[in-house]
Amino acid sequence: MEKSAKKYESIFSIAPMMDWTDRHCRVFHRLLTRNARLYTEMLTTGAIIHGARKRLLGFSDVEHPVALQLGGSRAEDLAAAARIGEDFGYDEINLNVGCPSDRVKDGRFGACLMTEPALVAEDVDAMKRAVSIPVTVKCRIGIDDQDSEADLDTFARNIVSAGADALIVHARKAWLQGLSPKDNRNIPPLDYDRVYRLKASFPDLPVIINGGIGGLSEAKQHLAHVDGVMLGRAAYQEPWRLLKVDPDLFGEAAPHTTMKRALEAMMPYIEDQLADGVRLHSITRHFVGAFHGVAGARAFRRHLAENGVKDGAGLDVLHEAIALVDEPCTHYASITDVKSEFA
Structure with missing residues (x-):
């Protein structure tokens, strides 16, 4: 019997990015926005179960809401890792079904799992039974020669039946044959309309869109069609954009004005x-x-x-x-005290 009881809610989040979104990065981002949902880098089930958990999973309380992204495909291992993540205090468990790297593919997790929707459903079901926090899936619109219409709907139908709390969709295919992981971030064309159609087909499933979104003006356009937006490289490479998240999307003052x-x-x-x-x-x-x-x-x-x-x-x-910086006194919201949350 599934344990999940907490509802998934996130209109804006910052994507999990390998070698980028570590705990230091997440603390920094939290000082720019109180409301964005943050994600860890992908951690494999083997690392969590057998590795140095405190070093891998430790995070600061100020990071909430923060999600743990898992890489794996064995249901029992994912359930165990999810349970460990919940015990550490994470607010969400996310399964990576979108990473196109060779190392991930060889380990039978990441984007290659899009060809095995029944297995992903089994994995989601196992995690749902193991934890009481939301369990979500992050995927692509397809891989290689998959039909992004029929196959993506089949994939979504399977995870919905397993009880997934949300589906985060990078609006590109992943080409596991012929493109490097870096090229997979840019070369496959974006198809936002396909994600919109997915949401229309599954109105009760929270659908979050990701991929190539450059800023908050674009995010607002997507929010007319889907439930949430996930910003990736734009959030990391130009973090100043995050100072506008709370005022522009949530109607609240930013934690800090500059x-x-x-x-x-x-x-x-x-x-x-x-x-x-x-x-x-x-x-x-x-x-x-x-x-x-x-x-x-x-x-x-x-x-x-x-x-x-x-x-x-x-x-x-x-x-x-x-x-050395001559920063203009830009006020995104009312002036707030600069006293640190960590004092």
Whole structure:
């Protein structure tokens, strides 16, 4: 008997991205928006079950709502990993059925599972029975020579029957034969209309659209057709966009009115991480696009790149880098206190 009782709700989220959306990145993004749903990088069931769980799964309370993305295909392993994720406090378990890398394909998880909708349904059912938090699936509109109409509907029908709480759809096919993972992010054409049709066919299933969305104006257009929008590279490479999420999409004041204020608010977190042996660059590498288009942005990036990687680099490096930026006093909402959430 399934245990899931908590409802899935997310009109805006930031995509899980390998090597990008680690815990430091998520804390940074949370200082820019209170309401976006955040996702971990994909973690395999084997790593979670047999690996160093605290290191892999640990996160800060400020990250909520935050989802754990799993990679795997064995129902019993996914159920066990989902249960561990729930015990750690995650708000959602998401199954990766969209990653096109060779390593993922060889392990029988990721996008190749789109050809096995019955197996994915079995996996979803097992996780639903194991946890009381929402279980969702992230997929493509198809792979290789699949019929993106009939096959995607079949896939969705299977996961709906298994009780999936939402389907997140990257609106491109994944070509596992002939394209690299990098090329799969750009070359297959986007087909947003196909995702819209999917939502129309499954009106009771929350459908979240992902892929090639450049900003909030585009996000608002998609929200006329689907239940939610997931921003990927645009959120990571140009994080300043996230300062507008709460005012524009949720009608609330942003946590901090400027990027400088957000970085100042992150200082206590960084200080704690440095005290635990984390290198400064492991955190500041996520700030590269923080001041895109602002006077001094290049000097900011250069200072972090040259000094943040040094042994013993501390908060003074970040303070010096921030001082190089001439950020306009842009108010996305009413002025808020810059006192850190981590103080």
